[in-house]
Amino acid sequence: xxxxxxxxxxxxxxxxxxxxxxxxxxxxxxxxxxxxxxxxxxxxxxxxxxxxxxxxxxxxxxxxxxxxxxxxxxxxxxxxxxxxxxxxxxxxxxxxxxxxxxxxxxxxxxxxxxxxxxxxxxxxxxxxxxxxxxxxxxxxxxxxxxxxxxxxxxxxxxxxxxxxxxxxxxxxxxxxxxxxxxxxxxxxxxxxxxxxxxxxxxxxxxxxxxxxxxxxxxxxxxxxxxxxxxxxxxxxxxxxxxxxxxxxxxxxxxxxxxxxxxxxxxxxxxxxxxxxxxxxxxxxxxxxxxxxxxxxxxxxxxxxxxxxxxxxxxxxxxxxxxxxxxxxxxxxxxxxxxxxxxxxxxxxxxxxxxxxxxxxxxxx
Ligand SMILES: [Zn+2]
Numbered sequence: 001x002x003x004x005x006x007x008x009x010x011x012x013x014x015x016x017x018x019x020x021x022x023x024x025x026x027x028x029x030x031x032x033x034x035x036x037x038x039x040x041x042x043x044x045x046x047x048x049x050x051x052x053x054x055x056x057x058x059x060x061x062x063x064x065x066x067x068x069x070x071x072x073x074x075x076x077x078x079x080x081x082x083x084x085x086x087x088x089x090x091x092x093x094x095x096x097x098x099x100x101x102x103x104x105x106x107x108x109x110x111x112x113x114x115x116x117x118x119x120x121x122x123x124x125x126x127x128x129x130x131x132x133x134x135x136x137x138x139x140x141x142x143x144x145x146x147x148x149x150x151x152x153x154x155x156x157x158x159x160x161x162x163x164x165x166x167x168x169x170x171x172x173x174x175x176x177x178x179x180x181x182x183x184x185x186x187x188x189x190x191x192x193x194x195x196x197x198x199x200x201x202x203x204x205x206x207x208x209x210x211x212x213x214x215x216x217x218x219x220x221x222x223x224x225x226x227x228x229x230x231x232x233x234x235x236x237x238x239x240x241x242x243x244x245x246x247x248x249x250x251x252x253x254x255x256x257x258x259x260x261x262x263x264x265x266x267x268x269x270x271x272x273x274x275x276x277x278x279x280x281x282x283x284x285x286x287x288x289x290x291x292x293x294x295x296x297x298x299x300x301x302x303x304x305x306x307x308x309x310x311x312x313x314x315x316x317x318x319x320x321x322x323x324x325x326x327x328x329x330x331x332x333x334x335x336x337x338x339x340x341x342x343x344x345x346x347x348x349x350x351x352x353x354x355x356x357x358x359x360x361x362x363x364x
Contacts, residue, residue, distance in 0.1 A: 004024035006321070008307050009303065013180050037255050039256065042256075055164065059156060060085045062104070062112070064093075064099070066273065067172070070263040086159050094287065103271065128217070157243070167249075173253040175312040176305075236249045260318070291342040292342065294331075295339060
């Protein structure tokens with residue numbers, strides 16, 4: 001496996017298309033396109049609301065991670081908006097993330113709603129699809145492990161609709177999108193993100209169900225969670241627009257430039273935001289399911305979300321290749337060590353015998 005000379009993406013990935021100088025296609029095209037609209041565009045958006053009957057101007061999806069915490073901070077303190085927050089908890093939320101989220105709301109005086117799916121369904125769906133992936137590892141099964149999480153788009157829209165709040169704010173950043181996944185960042189002003197078409201996704205699911213009885217069982221055990229999660233895969237999916245026409249999704253980092261250092265400095269000093277000292281990385285570490293996502297892609301492709309996230313940051317000048325190499329090496333170690341505790345956390349230690357940690361021993 002060769003890695004690109006500019007970023008860290010390997011030539012083993014479909015679409016990497018290295019040139020003769022050892023540079024990947026994503027470096028050549030500058031993936032992902034990321035240009036923010038200015039602050040004025042955001043101000044005008046809210047000014048355009050005028051008087052409205054809503055309980056607040058916006059509802060912020062708050063994970064307790066740094067990006068959504070900063071978005072909430074800015075909307076309240078800089079844009080002087082009336083905000084509410086909603087916090088989606090599931091069987092994989094880390095305590096420290098929840099504490100961060102609640103503390104931030106309290107300091108900012110923001111009312112918050114804690115929501116989750118009933119009956120531990122999120123954890124159950126995850127484990128069933130993860131078992132299906134173990135039986136037949138491919139990207140369809142890996143993608144479906146997160147299907148319950150997509151319900152946060154529905155839950156957020158539901159709260160906003162019932163409280164007549166016009167905007168729901170989401171805080172994923174363009175640099176988080178891996179070029180090898182079904183959802184890519186496109187950077188087009190109208191269509192920020194590009195995902196596989198519904199027909200193609202349904203066909204993938206049908207094919208998968210045909211060859212994998214474990215996968216079929218997972219769908220049949222959780223038909224409603226699976227179907228609605230697929231329909232609500234993205235905050236601006238047609239399903240959500242149809243079901244909640246008065247609620248508009250707003251991607252915060254399409255307006256404000258993502259500046260991780262400024263974000264961390266601000267939220268640690270203003271909102272007492274903190275992560276436990278044993279956790280070295282502040283991206284995605286608030287959710288235990290992420291450990292498995294890193295594992296599944298590492299095992300299938302020898303590369304994972306972190307490789308893509310760091311490579312995106314190299315291309316956009318956030319970090320040097322040498323710094324990224326160091327971070328990537330640490331992340332592989334971190335995820336290899338996190339798998340057993342993650343399974344214990346979910347009460348599924350018996351699966352450990354089917355895990356192959358050697359996939360994390362990669363040369364960087
Ligand atoms: Zn590259």
